[in-house]
Amino acid sequence: MSGSHGKSIRSNSVYSALRDREGQMWLGFYQLGVDFTMYSNSLFETYAYQPHLDTEGVLTRTILADGSRRLIGFRDGFCFIDEDNGTFERYYASDMRSPMVVSSILYEGKYLIGTYGGGLYVFDPERLTLSDFEPGYDDTFKNGHIFDFEIDRDGDLWICTSNGLFRHERDGNNVYYNRLNSKLPEGNIFGIFFDSTGRGWICGEKGLCLWDAESRQLVGDILPDKFIHNTRVRRICETGDGRLLFIYDKNRMFESDIEIKNFGTLTTPVPLDNKDMDMLIDKEGWMWLITTNGLYRWDGNKVFYSYNFNDGLLSQTFFHSGSDMDDDGRLWLCSSQGLVTVDIDNVTERQRPYRIAITDASVNGIDSFGKLDRTGDNSYEMRLDNGGGGESCREGVGIQLLTPRR
Helix, strand or coil: CCCCCCCCCCCCCCEEEEECCCCEEEEEECCCCEEEECCCCCCCCCEEECEEEEECCCEEEEEEEEEEEEEEEEECCCEECCCCCEEEEEEEEHHHHCCEEEEEEEECCEEEEEEECCCCCEEECCCHHCCCCCCCCHHHHHHHEEEEEEECCCCEEEEEECEEEECCCCCEEEEECCCCCCCCCCCCCEEEEEECCEEEEEECCCCEEEEEECEEEEEECCCCCCCCCCCCCEEEEEEECCEEEEEEEEEEEECCCCCCCCCEECCCCCCCCCCEEEECCCCCCCCEEEECCEEEECCCCEEEEEECCCCCCCCEEEEEEEEEECCEEEEEEEEEEEEEEEEEHHHHHCCCCCCEEEEEEECEECCCCCHEEECCCCEEEEEHHHHHHHHCCCCCCEEEEECCCC
């Protein structure tokens, strides 16, 4: 027992203990009832690089997983890890104009790190140095918000900011877009996505704008009338069969074919009521819906999984733009209680060793658990009256099974 430890037992007066066949511990206390360890199949793991870093309980905002290298952003700086070389470097608030990291990307061998209110930094993983991006080029890179990065098929870097959109070409030329010199929507530019045709979708605070790769121009007012207009799109992804998926205002989802001819609202099997939402498509084509109120995996049709504490998650609060998929298909997610990771192959082969058991039942609002007989490991049978008036049990008799417990 340790009062300062969050996982401590409640009392040192342990009068009984049992370790059950599933490995759960049950502890009986003097006058304080019973404690037990929550079941976990350990599907998700919290990332640690000992002895330097353990992210359990630590709010993480961004992650880049590149082979043996990890760039992890926090509210108070970031750290760089190269597991093959045994390298660990940590930068704190005192090292940066703003310590809140909100975006990152690997570009031409160096990491670009976007902050909220502190502009853009460049981190050299070979020299372990931190410097400004293009010193003196634009004041946005010193004190603006840097929301997102993307690299197009020509190798040009796009930077989404609180002061418009920047295109940093490989030859050193720089182009700046705002609402005065282009079709860019007013307000913050939160993200950009390039689809398989090379077309760029720019997500602004007040709506969408498109980059035409052929004419190399920003174009507006070309989307159909019933498409998404005048609202913030949070994330765009493309599936393996060429469907474009959009998450937009109030966590609604939208889909379209690549030609923008067939489109419409996409409804999830359960409502996703949360403040913010992100999306990622894994190597098997499943959608991961990453929200501030849970984590879900969806095939886009009828198969829908939710994940919680039983799966090894310490928190149900995840962050927009805080996810990554490495070359091995491993998923990395930033949460309020640490950086969690999972092997997609393990998700596919996932099994729940705990059997589902019905613990209560009611018929027409009357407790009827005594009428419920267990006829096998996973089967039950209930005896129903005919309603007391000689009516068929198909009429006027309802069955409600309460939430099963493992």
